[in-house]
Amino acid sequence: MGVLEDLYQEALLLRYKSPKRRGTLPDATHTSGGKNPSCGDRVELFLKVNGDRIEAARFTGEGCAVSQASADLLAEAVEGKTIPEALELVRAFKAMVVEGKPPAPALGDLQILAGVAKLPSRVKCATLAWNALESALLGER
Amino acid sequence: MDPQVLRKDFPIFEAHPELVFLDSAASSQKPRAVLEALTRFYATRYANVHRGGYALSEAATEAYEDARKTLARFLGARDPREVVFVRNATEGVNLLAHALGGRVDPGDTILVTEMEHHANLVPWQQLAAHTGAQLKAVPVTEEGRLDLEAFDRLLAEGPKIVAFSHMSNVLGTVNPVAELAKKARAAGAVVVVDGAQAAPHLPLNVAELGADFYVTSGHKMLGPTGASALWGRLELWQELPPFLTGGGMIEEVTLEESRFAEPPARFEAGTPPFAEAVALAEAARYLENAGREAVFAHDQALVRRALAKLKEVPGLKLLGPEGPDRGGVVSFYFPGLHAHDLATFLAERGIAVRSGHHCAQPLHRKLGAPATTRASFYLYNTEDDVDRLAEALIEARRFFDAWIA
Numbered sequence: 001m002g003v004l005e006d007l008y009q010e011a012l013l014l015r016y017k018s019p020k021r022r023g024t025l026p027d028a029t030h031t032s033g034g035k036n037p038s039c040g041d042r043v044e045l046f047l048k049v050n051g052d053r054i055e056a057a058r059f060t061g062e063g064c065a066v067s068q069a070s071a072d073l074l075a076e077a078v079e080g081k082t083i084p085e086a087l088e089l090v091r092a093f094k095a096m097v098v099e100g101k102p103p104a105p106a107l108g109d110l111q112i113l114a115g116v117a118k119l120p121s122r123v124k125c126a127t128l129a130w131n132a133l134e135s136a137l138l139g140e141r
Numbered sequence: 142m143d144p145q146v147l148r149k150d151f152p153i154f155e156a157h158p159e160l161v162f163l164d165s166a167a168s169s170q171k172p173r174a175v176l177e178a179l180t181r182f183y184a185t186r187y188a189n190v191h192r193g194g195y196a197l198s199e200a201a202t203e204a205y206e207d208a209r210k211t212l213a214r215f216l217g218a219r220d221p222r223e224v225v226f227v228r229n230a231t232e233g234v235n236l237l238a239h240a241l242g243g244r245v246d247p248g249d250t251i252l253v254t255e256m257e258h259h260a261n262l263v264p265w266q267q268l269a270a271h272t273g274a275q276l277k278a279v280p281v282t283e284e285g286r287l288d289l290e291a292f293d294r295l296l297a298e299g300p301k302i303v304a305f306s307h308m309s310n311v312l313g314t315v316n317p318v319a320e321l322a323k324k325a326r327a328a329g330a331v332v333v334v335d336g337a338q339a340a341p342h343l344p345l346n347v348a349e350l351g352a353d354f355y356v357t358s359g360h361k362m363l364g365p366t367g368a369s370a371l372w373g374r375l376e377l378w379q380e381l382p383p384f385l386t387g388g389g390m391i392e393e394v395t396l397e398e399s400r401f402a403e404p405p406a407r408f409e410a411g412t413p414p415f416a417e418a419v420a421l422a423e424a425a426r427y428l429e430n431a432g433r434e435a436v437f438a439h440d441q442a443l444v445r446r447a448l449a450k451l452k453e454v455p456g457l458k459l460l461g462p463e464g465p466d467r468g469g470v471v472s473f474y475f476p477g478l479h480a481h482d483l484a485t486f487l488a489e490r491g492i493a494v495r496s497g498h499h500c501a502q503p504l505h506r507k508l509g510a511p512a513t514t515r516a517s518f519y520l521y522n523t524e525d526d527v528d529r530l531a532e533a534l535i536e537a538r539r540f541f542d543a544w545i546a
Contacts, residue, residue: 004489013543039497040512064481
C-alpha cells in the first residue's frame with residue numbers, strides 16, 4: 001500500500017465524519033487549545049479531572065481529517081486514565097507519528113494515524129491535540 | 142514566449158525534473174540570471190553602500206542606485222526617487238500604515254476590502270485601533286469581484302486611506318485599479334494598492350494607474366527574498382515621516398534631535414538589502430525580456446484551461462470570476478474533504494500547491510469555505526502542468542469518494 005492508502009482508511013474517515021467525543025464539558029477542570037495559524041487547524045480540549053484521574057474528555061475545533069480525528073481519538077483514549085498514564089500515552093503517540101517508531105500496543109485505535117509518520121508535512125496536524133493535552137496537564141499541576 | 146524554453150533558465154526544474162510547481166503566488170522560482178547576479182555582486186562589487194570613501198563602496202552604491210532606476214522603469218515610475226526598497230510587501234504596508242498614521246484622527250474611516258491578504262489588512266486594523274479610526278471593508282460579490290456600488294457608498298463616507306489589492310491571491314480577480322484609484326483620490330483619500338500578486342504578472346504603469354502608493358513583493362517576481370520595491374508619489378514621500386529610524390536615513394544628528402534625509406533614503410534606515418535589490422533588478426529585466434503582456438496572456442491561457450478542466454471534476458467547487466479580469470490563480474475545494482488532505486494527495490503526485498486560508502481568513506469566512514487548495518501559474522508553467530493537476534484531481538475524486546459530501 002502507498003502512504004496515502006495507509007493513512008486515508010475507512011477508520012480515519014469514520015472518526016472524521018462521525019466523531020465520538022466532539023463537544024464541550026460544562027464542568028471541565030482543564031481546558032487547552034492549539035492552533036496551526038499557517039493552515040487554520042484548530043482544536044480545543046476539555047478535561048474533567050478528579051484527583052489524578054481524567055473522568056471525561058471532549059474536543060471542539062475545525063481542520064483536516066488528521067487534526068480532528070487525532071483529537072477525537074485522544075479524547076476517547078484518555079478517558080479513565082490517570083494523568084501519568086495520559087502523559088505516557090502522549091509519549092507513545094509522538095514516538096509513533098514524529099519518530100516513526102512501531103506503534104506501542106497501548107495506542108489501540110490511535111494506530112490508524114501511524115501513516116502520518118511518512119508524511120512530514122502532516123505531523124503537526126496529528127500532534128496538535130496532543131500538545132494541547134500536554135499543556136493542559138502540565139500547565140495546571 | 143515559450144515556457145518549455147524558459148524553464149531551462151530555472152535550475153530548480155533541473156534539480157526536480159518531475160516537479161509540477163503550482164505555488165508561485167506564494168513565492169516564485171528564480172532564473173539563473175538572478176542567482177548569478179546575486180553571487181556576482183557579492184563576489185565582485187560588495188561593500189556597504191553610501192558609506193565608504195573607496196572604489197568598491199562606490200561601485201556597490203552605483204549598482205544599488207541602478208537597481209532603483211530599473212525598478213522605477215519596471216513599475217512605470219516617473220522618478221527613481223519614488224522607489225523605496227523594503228524587505229517584503231508586508232514591511233511595505235507597515236511602513237505606509239506607520240508613516241500615514243499622523244493623518245488619521247479618531248472617528249476617521251480607513252477603507253479596505255474583504256479580499257485582502259492579511260498583509261494589507263492587519264496593519265490597517267492596527268492603525269485604526271491606535272488612532273480610534275474605524276476600519277471598513279468593501280464586500281466581495283458571489284462571483285468573487287468587488288462590489289463596486291458598495292465601494293461608492295463607502296467612499297461617500299470620506300475615508301482617509303483606501304487600501305486594496307490589484308489582484309486577489311485567492312480568487313485571481315484583477316480589480317479595476319485605475320477606476321477605483323481615481324474615485325478614491327477624488328474623494329480625498331490616500332490610495333494604497335497591494336500589487337504583490339499583480340506586479341509579477343501584469344504590465345504595469347503606476348503613474349497611469351493613479352494610486353498614491355503601490356506595494357510589491359520581490360520574491361514573487363523572480364527576485365530573491367529580502368528586497369521589494371515600494372512605490373509612492375514623490376510629493377507624498379517628501380511630506381511623510383520615517384517608519385524605522387537610525388543610520389542611513391538622516392541628514393544631521395545631534396544628541397537632542399535629528400533632521401531626516403530626503404526620500405528615498407528617509408525610508409531606508411540601516412543597511413538596506415542592496416545585494417538583493419541588485420538581483421531583483423535582474424529579475425525585472427528578465428520579466429521585461431519575456432514580455433509582460435506575454436506573461437499575463439500565458440497566465441490567463443493556463444487559468445482558462447484549468448477552469449475548463451476543473452469544472453469537469455465532479456463535485457469540485459471553484460472560486461473566483463471568469464473573464465478578462467482573471468489572473469493565473471485558481472482556488473478550489475471538495476465539500477467534505479479538507480484542503481490539507483487534498484494537498485497531501487496532490488503532493489504525493491509531485492504537484493506543489495498551497496492549502497489553507499492563504500492569509501485571507503475573512504475572505505474564506507465570507508465564501509463559506511474553511512480552507513481551500515490553490516494552484517497558481519507563472520511563466521514557467523506549461524499546459525502539461527495544468528493537465529496533470531486536472532488528472533490528479535479526478536483521481537482524488539475517486540480516492541476520496543467516501544469522504545466527499
